[in-house]
Amino acid sequence: MRCTKSLFTLLAAGLLIAAPLAAQADPAEIIDERQEFMKGLGQQLGVARSYVQDGEGTAADVAEAARTIAERAGEIVALFPEGTGMHEVDIETGARPEIWEDPDDFAAKAEGLSEAATSFAELAESTEDPAEIGAGMAALGRDGCGACHRTYREELD
């Protein structure tokens, strides 16, 4: 059993080293980074809004922005490490404690955004009609962004 024991010791030592490394990330930096990231999602959605409301750009631009949102959705969960919630830090953040109470559902909402954005991209690849694209944009806002925000985001002033 010596072998098992030393393997265990090795693993335990590994955990001891890994834990403080993960904890070292500065919550203020992470919060800043994720708020910028979220603004970036808003800018991508803005490409669709400009097309629908002002006739700026093309449906292909809208589709590209939607694909970008779909890809970036995969980065959301990593931007919310433990210890960065509004109940834990004295920094302005709208990240509600529910994120860490039900991490599987939070991850499912991020996945939901990816799916909603992909459907929207497909729509913008199949039509140039601003009314149809407008309806798709509203659906993405509701089923992608809003579905997560409703439960997990506190609006800041």
Ligand code: HEC
């Ligand atoms: C899986 C959950 C989730 C999804 C999906 C999501 N968000 Fe967020 N969003 C959050 C949370 C949580 C915050 C609060 C972050 C903070 O303040 O630290 C936030 C904050 C924001 C903010 C405010 C940023 C700031 O400067 O304070 C904007 C803007 C935003 N989201 C836009 C979007 C848009 C647009 C989409 C869809 C394209 C989207 N979000 C999808 C969870 C999500």
